[in-house]
Amino acid sequence: MFGEYSVNNNQADSSDGDLAPAAGFTQGNLPPEPAGFIGRKRELGLLDVLLQHRRLITLTGVGGVGKSRIALQAASAAGRARRDGVWWVELSPLRDPGLLTATVAHTVGLADHSPRPLDEELCAWMSDKELLLVLDTCEHMVAACRHLAGELLQSAPGLTVLVTSREPLGSPGEEVVEIRPLPCEGPDSDALALFRTHALAATPRAAACFEDPERTLVAAELCRRLDGIPLALELAGARMRRWSLEQMAERIGARFDMLSDTRSALLARHQTMRTTIGWSHELCEPLERLLWARLSVFTGDFDVAAARAVCAGGPLPASRVERVLAGLVAKSVVRRTEERGAGARYRMLDTIREYGHDWLEELGETRVVADRHAHWYAALALAADQGWLGPGQVDWYRRMTTEHAQLRTALEHLVGSDPTAALEMAGALWFFWFCCGHVHEGRSVLERALESAQPTGAAYNQALWALGLTALIQGDMTVARRVGEECAGGAARLADPERELRAAYLQAVSVLMPGDPVRALSLAGPRARAGHGGRTSAPGWLLCKLATAYALCDLRRFEEATQEAAALRETCAELGERWLRAYADYVLAVAALGLGEHGEAARHVRAMLSGKRLLGDRFGIALGLDLLAAAVAALGDGELAARLLGTGHAWWRTVGRPQMGSPSLTALRDLGERQARAAIGDAAYETAFRGGAASSTG
Incomplete structure (x- = not known):
């Protein structure tokens, strides 16, 4: 009901009642090991x-x-x-x-x-x-x-x-x-082996160089000149596509003679790396150098569309960016990666990116390219906001998670250069802060953006609402209520029904969670919604329906709660939306449990957990496990209920306060425990509970 949380490799299985965090939950996230590791x-x-x-x-x-x-x-x-x-x-x-x-x-x-x-x-x-x-x-x-x-x-x-x-x-x-450079003395050195690997990857004709003893000595001398630094060897190997070994040795030799009298080995290696990158830069085509410089504004990885939007201009038209980018990949200046479900992405190593950024400053383009980068990702945030409550929701979740580093960079730039754009972007990302597990970061960014903004207008109201959501999910109900009231006043001045409904949701949940469902109904119930108007498929209306359905459950008006939640679920299904739909399933399960329909409750909560898995929702999984435990305990399976509660306990630990401190959520969890203990006894309960908690460690 209150938000989603991202989870690394979460595999919660909704096919049966035993929903453990599963293998992968705590196994780690090591990136793939790149090919070509030599020596060490x-x-x-x-x-x-x-x-x-x-x-x-x-x-x-x-x-x-x-x-x-x-x-x-x-x-x-x-x-x-x-x-x-x-x-x-x-x-x-x-x-x-x-x-x-x-x-x-x-x-x-x-x-x-x-x-x-x-x-x-x-x-x-x-x-x-x-x-x-x-x-x-x-x-x-x-x-x-x-x-x-x-x-x-x-x-x-x-x-x-x-x-x-x-x-x-x-x-x-x-x-x-x-970590020192690779040994580079002799024909069997690790440095020469690494250079050979990258040279052969660049062109098959490089094989002839390493079959001739004299040319192998030339290659070994080149490795020595490069000081055995792996990145330098990789860049040199990539040049074999264009230059012969002898041409490379001749061209690089003159550049490195100046390093022979350096004062320390460490300083020499810094100079070696800098000089090698400069040498690679000189061997690039003019448009490749320009793209290299402009790409330095990206932190982390990026896709072709972003590179085209941010880096095109002047002598580099958008139609040529992809081809020039391919040239930089061939020269090992840019690396191509494959993100699951995200297609081809690219990145530069820090050392190379830093060199490019220096050139960007020399060109006098640092501000204009950074502006392009920030506004591209601000536009992406606005598009994601528009598409969030629709059939592309899961894709947007994955896309924005992939682009997290770029979103941060864009926001940081805009906060310092364009406060209005920063406010719009931070507010548009409400779902990222509230629904995708970045609540601390979101609250910090929103507070910074709001500090420098005029307290009027739609963008301010949206960002303020987003701030209220982060306070809400943190359990800071005092701030959430205050922000909700301010949002409501601003929305009324704007005469915007949708913003009035969003403010009503914020106010309703801020009183519902501490235990006042009557007040929540007066703020977000059918009569209040009708008074505001607005589109019945927009976020504000749907969120208010969710708050209403849960308040009705708290008041034990389960038939009415079922009607509200079923209508909400139907609308979400028509929209192709999964986030609110999963919460509607949760309320349907709570209502079914209250009506004594325990099997129906289990069915609804399994559907809810399936939706939570798609959006990596740790909070939702913890919430659902408590409810499923209560349902199966009522069905008589005390051992499974105890295991589910143990597993749920492990998930709650990953989201902060268990049951968010809510009286109704705590009561539901305690009901499952009492019934499970009554069914199997305290000793068996403790054993099963520990087993469920341990399963979270894979």
Whole structure:
């Protein structure tokens, strides 16, 4: 009824009553291991030992040296020994250190919606976990990572943290491992093997170079000039598509002679990497260089449509962007990835992106390209808002989750450059904050956007309503009521029935949750809705019907509740919508349970859980498990009810306060427990409950 939460790999099965979080719930989220990993036996052997005996390990080294790949290999090997899996948090797209905790929490599956500080909730949630947390690419927020890692390690004895960063965190007890370049001496060196792999991937004719001993020596010297840095070797290998080995050696030799008298090995490697990227930049076509610079505004990955919209202009028409992008992929400047259900996506490694951003500043285009990027994603947010309550809802959920890093970047830019656009975008993303598990982030963004805006107009009213929703889901009913009243006043001045209904929903639920269903009915019931008017298929009307149906259940007017929920479900089915429809199924189940139709209640709640799985709703799954437990307990299966309550307990832990502190939700959960204990006895109940809770760990 109150929102959705995203869940990594959630596989809650609605085919029978035993809905555990399932394998994958806590197994981790390691990215696929890229092909072509070569060498590093010494480093991996050392990490294997350290991960067994140390709790904070930081891999340091120059950009492009392979820290992330080594961490991924080590984490994959270590994962089997971790009861709660391995969780990979990629921090390179993150620019605001204030969002670090929210990013980590969401990655590990904590969709907390309590008003308590999120770092406290994350520490409490991690306290009994046995897992490996990988914080990848931390150099741009060392202080924030040091603080969070310290808090988590102090709170969670079973936690190990593996960090990749160009510099150490400087934490007590930190074990620092410097990742050095690949050995590049001799014809059998790892550096030469890696260069050979990328050269052969670029062109089959490169094979002849490595069959000739003299040309192999030339290749080995090239690897030495590149200092054995993996990214430099990869970029050089990609050039074999265009240049011969001898041409490459000649062209790069002159550029690297200047590095021979550097003062330290580390400084030399930084210069080597910078020079190699500059060399690759010079070998690009003019339009490829321009696209490289403009693509640097993207954080994380992006698709072709975004690249075309953001980067076209001047000498680079939109019709040529995809072809030029393919050229950068061929040169290993841009990497192509495949996102499940999202098609082809692209990204640049941080070191390459930083070089491109420097060139963007040289071109004087930083502001204009950042504006294009922000307004493209603002338009995407508005389109998602329009399409949310429709047949594309699940697709929008997946799309916006995929674009999360870009949405953050766009909002951060707009808050500083275009407050009106920031307000519109933050308000349009109400469903992302309220329904997709980003409530802490949403509240922070909305508060910032509202601070700098004039308190009038539709955009302000929408953003204020979205803020009220985040307060509501956090259980901050005082703020939710106050915001609801302000929204109602603003909507009346705008003479906008839809906004009046949205405000009515916010006010109704803010009094319903603490236990005043009569007041909720007066705010959102049929008479109140008729007084406002508005479209009966718009969000405000549908949300008010949901609040009405639940208030009627609280008043034990189950037949009327069934009528309201059934009408809501029918409308949602006609729209092709799943979010509200699942909540209508939930109310139908509550009403059926109240009428003594226990089998019917179980059927409705299974349908509800099926919808929750599609939208990754942790809160909804926890809510549904409590209700299903009550239904099966009433049917006489006390053991299954106890297991469901145990599993539900594990899910509630991932969303904050159990039963949201609601008297009606708590009473429903307690009813299931009493009936289960009465059916099988206390000892059997405790055993089954523990078994259900344990199943959540896979």
